[in-house]
Amino acid sequence: MGPLAGVKVVEFAGIGPGPFCAMLLSDMGADVIRIDRKGGRGGGKYDIASRGKRSVALDLKKPEAIEACLKLIEKADILTEGFRPGVMERLGLGPDVCLERNPKLVYGRMTGWGQTGPLNQAAGHDINYISLVGALHAIGRKDANPVPPLNLVGDFGGGALYLAFGLAAALFESERSGKGQVVDAAMTDGAASLMAMFYGMKASGAWTDTKGENLLDGGAHFYDSYETSDGKWISLGSIEPQFYALLREKAGLNDPAFDAQMDKSSWPDLKEKLANVLRSKTRDEWCEIMEGTDVCFAPVLSIEEAIDHPHNKYRETIVEIDGVAQPNVAPRFSRTESKIQGPAPEIGEHNESAMKDWGLSDADVEAVKAAEGF
Numbered sequence: 001m002g003p004l005a006g007v008k009v010v011e012f013a014g015i016g017p018g019p020f021c022a023m024l025l026s027d028m029g030a031d032v033i034r035i036d037r038k039g040g041r042g043g044g045k046y047d048i049a050s051r052g053k054r055s056v057a058l059d060l061k062k063p064e065a066i067e068a069c070l071k072l073i074e075k076a077d078i079l080t081e082g083f084r085p086g087v088m089e090r091l092g093l094g095p096d097v098c099l100e101r102n103p104k105l106v107y108g109r110m111t112g113w114g115q116t117g118p119l120n121q122a123a124g125h126d127i128n129y130i131s132l133v134g135a136l137h138a139i140g141r142k143d144a145n146p147v148p149p150l151n152l153v154g155d156f157g158g159g160a161l162y163l164a165f166g167l168a169a170a171l172f173e174s175e176r177s178g179k180g181q182v183v184d185a186a187m188t189d190g191a192a193s194l195m196a197m198f199y200g201m202k203a204s205g206a207w208t209d210t211k212g213e214n215l216l217d218g219g220a221h222f223y224d225s226y227e228t229s230d231g232k233w234i235s236l237g238s239i240e241p242q243f244y245a246l247l248r249e250k251a252g253l254n255d256p257a258f259d260a261q262m263d264k265s266s267w268p269d270l271k272e273k274l275a276n277v278l279r280s281k282t283r284d285e286w287c288e289i290m291e292g293t294d295v296c297f298a299p300v301l302s303i304e305e306a307i308d309h310p311h312n313k314y315r316e317t318i319v320e321i322d323g324v325a326q327p328n329v330a331p332r333f334s335r336t337e338s339k340i341q342g343p344a345p346e347i348g349e350h351n352e353s354a355m356k357d358w359g360l361s362d363a364d365v366e367a368v369k370a371a372e373g374f
Contacts, residue, residue, distance in 0.1 A: 002029020002338035007171070008358065009078045010035060010069070011053065012093075013042075016126070016151065017159030017187065018082030018110045019049040024164045025078070026052035027329040028338050033354050035060075035069060036347045038374065043347040045322045052341030056355060057348030058373055065373035066092050068355065068364060074102050075358045077174075078167055082110040085120050095182045105180040106170040110163050112154070114186030126154035126187070133192040134199075142212025142219075158190030213264070215239070221271035222247060222261065225300055232283035233300035234290075247295045251277050348374065 007030040011022040019034075026032045034050065036043070038059040043050060056072075058065040070093070073079055079098060081088050088094045088109075095107045112129045113119040130136045130153045131146075140147040163185035174180050201207035206215075213219040222238040238247040244261050247253070255273065260266045278286065283299050290297040301309060307318050307325050319328045322343040329338040351374045352365050368374055 001336070001341075002027070003333060003336040005029035005336070007031065007078065008076045009033070009080065010072050010076045012079075012081040012083070012088075013037065013040070014082035014110070016082070016155040017163065018080055019047075020156055021108070021110065021160040021163045021167070022053065022080055023049045023051060024160065025167070026341055029336070029341075030078070033072060033350070033358065034345075035072075038065075038348070040347050043345055043349070045324050045343040047344040048324065048326045050344035051321065051326070053345060054350035054354040055345040055347055056351050058368070060091055060093075062368075062371045062373040064367050064371035068360065068368045068373065069093060070098070070101055071360050071364060072355065072358055073098050073105065076102065076105060077171060078106045078108060080108040080110065080163070080167070085109075085111065085115045099180055103180060104174050104178060106167055106174055106183060107180065108163050108167050108170075108183045108185065110159060110185050110187075112159075112187045114189060115184045126151040129154040129158070129187040130191045132188050133195060135191050135195055137209070138195075138198065138211050138214075138217060140211055142210065144212075146211070153194065154187045154191050158192075158194055159185065159187040162190035162193065213267075219264070219267055221267050221274050224271065226275055226278040228281060228283040228286060229279055230282040230284075234278065234283055234286050235298050235300055237296035239296070243294050243296050246293060247290075247297075250290050250293065250295055253277065 004025060007025070009022060009025050009030045009032040011018065011032055011034045013019070013034050013036045022032050022034065032053040034053045034055050036055050036057040038057045040057065043055060058068065060066060060069070073093075098107060099105055109115060111120070112124040113122065127136065127148050130149075135153050136146045136148070138146075139149055163183065166183040166185055170181055170183050198207055202209070208214060211217050216223060218224045222236060222244055225233050225235045227233055236247065238244045241261070248258055251274070253274065257266065257273070258270060260270075281289075286297070287299055291299070299305075306312055312318055316328055318325055319340070320326075321340055324343070329340060332338070355365055356362070
């Protein structure tokens, strides 16, 4: 099932974007073996980013375990790792060694700062990576702290998705050339790429570095979130003139001051007036008036509420696996349908079976066991 059916992936377990990238590959049909640390914690059905994978827990200080990894890598199409630069080389699993054993291998490396550069050995997290490229500075209310946008921009958007795209592109190329290569995915690079439109707007004078004064950062009255009378929230994105006109109609915005939609000097005053109007009804009342229209409207839902929204339920955007509600596979394919291959494994759940399924011999497995590499 899925467009990546038959593709074999060795994932070296990590945190954040690496596991999420490998989850996406599994969702697309790839056979993913995750190399966990022997005695490590984690795993189990709540570890959604590890769903659909098999876990082999190894002591990578044992030469026999390293050799087992290399034999798996010989069978793989893709390898993913998320350690600091140099760690895989010190383990004896760096790109040169692996590509010598498997010349078609696509070797994916996920880091925050990248494999090179003056910061490449520094610790960091999502908030730091998106800070360096101008993304965090632009998010938040005027005259307030920048707001961390969860881990969506660095770890998952700028990291996992760019690594997955890079792996797919390199895999496509390797099928034509017969040669593998290294994919260096840095969250700083990916987050900067996500900012492409805003860099262009800044260069043209259509965007300022003062947050909360721009079209898409909450500065405009017609593109923001608003509290309703019951203490809940709605979102508006009525940018285009026809959508803005419909917003005015649905909300009863008859004040001529609202004619000046794109006059930035009027935005603070119009925002206050619109906020007062929207506080006059509950969120559900505004949903009755605006949801499903071209206002560009949606209620601001919690995770629990999102699970039960009719649109999400119709499309099965969120499904339940082993009693755990979680996002379904995305995107969708008309012919090679993708599916979640199962819940996340326990650490070491497939120590022997996964290795044998990939063609390692009983002797290979016994050598690891004898050395207490499992």
